Amino acid sequence: MTNREIASMFNELAVMLELHEVNEFKIKTYANAYLALRKLDINLLEQSKEENKTIRGIGASIADKIEEIKLTSTFAAYEEMKAKTPEGIRQIIKIKGLGPKKVKAIWRDLGIESIGELLYACQENQLLKLKGFGQKLQDEVIANIQFLTANQHLYLFPHLEIVASEIYKSLVELNPNARIEWTGEFRKRVQVLDKLEVVSDVQLIKSDAFTPHTNGHFLYLDRYPICFYHADTSSFEKELCLSTLGSDEFMSIVNQASFPDNATELEFIQSVFGKWIPAECRDLSSWNDFNADLLVDDHSIKGVVHNHSTYSDGLYSIREMALECIRLGYEYFVISDHSKTASYANGLSIEHVEMQWREIEQLNKELSPFKIFKSIESDILGNGDLDYDEDILSQFDLVIASIHQNLNMDLDKAMNRLITAIENPFTRILGHPTGRLLLSRKGYPVDFKKLIDACAANGVVVELNANPYRLDIDSTHIEYAQERQVLVSINPDAHNLKAIQDIKYGIQAARRGGLRKSNCLNTNNLENFEVWIKSKK
DNA sequence: GCCGTTTTCGGCCCGACTGTTTTCAGTCG
Numbered sequence: 001m002t003n004r005e006i007a008s009m010f011n012e013l014a015v016m017l018e019l020h021e022v023n024e025f026k027i028k029t030y031a032n033a034y035l036a037l038r039k040l041d042i043n044l045l046e047q048s049k050e051e052n053k054t055i056r057g058i059g060a061s062i063a064d065k066i067e068e069i070k071l072t073s074t075f076a077a078y079e080e081m082k083a084k085t086p087e088g089i090r091q092i093i094k095i096k097g098l099g100p101k102k103v104k105a106i107w108r109d110l111g112i113e114s115i116g117e118l119l120y121a122c123q124e125n126q127l128l129k130l131k132g133f134g135q136k137l138q139d140e141v142i143a144n145i146q147f148l149t150a151n152q153h154l155y156l157f158p159h160l161e162i163v164a165s166e167i168y169k170s171l172v173e174l175n176p177n178a179r180i181e182w183t184g185e186f187r188k189r190v191q192v193l194d195k196l197e198v199v200s201d202v203q204l205i206k207s208d209a210f211t212p213h214t215n216g217h218f219l220y221l222d223r224y225p226i227c228f229y230h231a232d233t234s235s236f237e238k239e240l241c242l243s244t245l246g247s248d249e250f251m252s253i254v255n256q257a258s259f260p261d262n263a264t265e266l267e268f269i270q271s272v273f274g275k276w277i278p279a280e281c282r283d284l285s286s287w288n289d290f291n292a293d294l295l296v297d298d299h300s301i302k303g304v305v306h307n308h309s310t311y312s313d314g315l316y317s318i319r320e321m322a323l324e325c326i327r328l329g330y331e332y333f334v335i336s337d338h339s340k341t342a343s344y345a346n347g348l349s350i351e352h353v354e355m356q357w358r359e360i361e362q363l364n365k366e367l368s369p370f371k372i373f374k375s376i377e378s379d380i381l382g383n384g385d386l387d388y389d390e391d392i393l394s395q396f397d398l399v400i401a402s403i404h405q406n407l408n409m410d411l412d413k414a415m416n417r418l419i420t421a422i423e424n425p426f427t428r429i430l431g432h433p434t435g436r437l438l439l440s441r442k443g444y445p446v447d448f449k450k451l452i453d454a455c456a457a458n459g460v461v462v463e464l465n466a467n468p469y470r471l472d473i474d475s476t477h478i479e480y481a482q483e484r485q486v487l488v489s490i491n492p493d494a495h496n497l498k499a500i501q502d503i504k505y506g507i508q509a510a511r512r513g514g515l516r517k518s519n520c521l522n523t524n525n526l527e528n529f530e531v532w533i534k535s536k537k
Numbered sequence: 538g539c540c541g542t543t544t545t546c547g548g549c550c551c552g553a554c555t556g557t558t559t560t561c562a563g564t565c566g
Contacts, residue, residue: 099565101562132556132558133557137555137557344565
């Protein structure tokens, strides 16, 4: 069980308690425990109770509950509240725009206990009867139910990555002589998936529970949907290639050729396309200028851009973060804490900014030749302005501009806000351009062509936020960014040490989009990165 | 329930917006 899952249990507990009217500060404590625990990169279950108690926000009672989780994967207080709260209500609470107070009204006053009932009630204008509810909220609830149901049976790649490695291990144990390979979207490292797919040259599992699936057999293994494809040893590579799939363009070319017996996938693809196309690049629409050797890979990234420290809402000091970057072999590190408007994230006052600059200068003397750059993740305000004066902004090595607040915008408002920020002479990188959180928040609407055109016109680099919940910009927009010679920066947005390694998810997304090393900002070594810093706009 | 003392009790992240009100509660990041 991950820290995030444990944290979510406390958050759910807080919400359920709120539905049942318990002391609001007790509720807040559980909600705070959620905020504290979800960010941690140490493993709670491997720590002693005493160690867990030292975490700010965790006292004797919550530490005891974590002990219970160690033994039983749950805890009594949580199970008690679960028993008192219908499953449907626990889903309804996940709908954006509905907090505990509103859910309580829906549940108690309308007697609604499931998402289906809620949708029906919205269509019948039942919500309008409730105090504090209006047309706009009702419309928003309908839209958000649709978003939620569309994402219901989808998984984030890192989640399935853990599951897949466990399953792979047991499949190999059961079938020591078989050839077994992941295929389909998991092989391509697609960020959001609905299943795992596996090819093998023997029947891996004997079961009556299989259901037929295109060219394969389908089964839930440990609750996870898996599709099995079976091939002879001689046709294994063909099956692997065909089940991996690709864009319509890719598949039409592949399907016109015939796959020779005993040929490898590499040989086949090279003969058909005249070059190797890695699995993750097969959803591109064109391979005219494609050269797999030019793509970013795990060794291309030389510096870690966009990170947070204890100055704002990060968990580690600048020194600790920098040392971790050095340990991982990077040449430089860009610290971009939150700016003053982000009060919920402890955004930096001007005094704190100056204090941080002095600390960075000190550390740079000590850690040379490694270099830490002074940056800020400046909030883009409602009108598109950044939230420090020019004399402060001008003193950062680089400014990342991101939207964090008031995400509920129509296309015009969002584009005006973004383009004003892109045109700001101090903006060097546009952070997570859509604000989406995969499977949980759609993000505001963006016209990507206009956005990238504006970045091109203003020399602004676009971020590919490597947090696996964001992966924003989406890989599908990289081709156009490259066409317009807009650089992409693959940034972990790390709030703790471990998250620095999220860069790998960004690299995967970048490769799916065909990003070349030469079009990526932080493939630059320190020397060239400094040239870019000094070039200004 | 947790924290931090002004240490055994009182206060709890917070600012802004939005839709609903007719002055503000609820939600979000």
